[in-house]
Amino acid sequence: MDQRIINLFDEYTHKPLKREDFIRQLIRLTGGMAAAMAVLPMLESNYARAATIQPLQEGLREEDITYPGEGTTMKGYLVRPDEAGKRGAVVVIHENRGLTPHIKDVTRRVAKAGYLALAPDALSPFGGTPANEDEARGMFGKLEAPKNLHNFLNAFDYLESRPEYNGKAGCVGFCWGGALTNQMAVHHPALKAAVPFYGTQPAASDVPKIKAAMQMHYGEKDDRVNAGIPAFEAALKAAGIKYELYIYEGTQHAFHNDTSAARYNEAAAKLAWERTLRLFGETLG
Structure with a gap:
């Protein structure tokens, strides 16, 4: 195209x-x-393209949960393996379309890999993600950044209440959620791993606050987001932070989103996901 x-x-x-x-x-x-x-x-987006792991698949349990936010009640989608035992947790952060069927599918993939997976809905202050994506995108401009940041940080507090949680948490996010994943790494010092997919980068002055292992995924043709890579990488190196940075040849922004035929790249998405799960395996066990 x-x-x-x-x-x-x-x-x-x-x-x-x-x-x-x-x-x-x-x-x-x-x-x-x-x-x-x-x-x-x-x-x-065409959600019929996705759903590679169907809801209620054998071995998984799903719940719609709530937890306290900043002046609001946050909604979230939680999926966990049916098997008893303590396990690490992963907060999944959606794109600027909200908590869509695609992100719920990604959350189920995380749980299928053995984790307690939680996808908060950033649009909870407005009643939750609407079906119309244009309407959802318009709502993002009305979010108050400081409150939104704390609404997602509070998700980790909620995880502490779960008996399945082993106390180790990671985060993965896409586009808008990739940028917020970077902010989770900056503002949540107990975070073990952060995996932003094509997310805009934090300020270089904030990078030394990061304690998590970082793994960043970018599309080669995503000039808008990629412009911030050099400064981010230089700051990570200067601060001595463990990181992995991958740029996938020939790919677009949102290359991992299998609901978008024009931008999805199956080979890159599969490789990036394997790398993501490998990092979680190294840090959340």
Whole structure:
């Protein structure tokens, strides 16, 4: 697909570009309304493409949970292995579409690997993630950053109440959630591992606060996010922080999201996920 189309969609999903303006520019790039409407489903999420681990699969248990937030009640989706015993926990942080079926599927993948997996819903202050993704994206601009940060930090406090929890926690996030995963690493000194996928980087001055093992995944063609890599890596090196940094050749932003045909890269997604689970295996046992 024309890289200009991918870049336009990235602008639409991350900047204040109205849908009518996005469609107008998409028509211009594709040459007509029919072509634009043919391309659009390849860009937007199609949850039927995902669900590689179905809800209630044998060996897993799922719950809709709540925990105290900053002036709100936070909602979350929790999945755990049915087998008794203590285990590490992973907080899964969604993209700027909210707690979607795709992120719930990723949460089940984490649990299938043997962890207590919790995906909080950032849009809980507004009643939770709506079905309409455009509506959800609009809500993100209304979130108060300090309160949102604490709402996710409080997820780790909630995990302390779970009898299955062994006291070791990691975090993985995607896009908006990748940026917030970096902030979890900065602000939660007990975090053992942080895995941001194509997330914007923290301020270099905040990097020395990180205690977690870091593992970052980026798409080669994601110029917007990748611009911050050099300063982040230099700060990690200067602070002596353990990290792994991977840039996947030929891939786009959101290459791990298997609901987006135009940007998903199966080989890179599989390799990045294997590396993610390997780090959790090293740090959360």
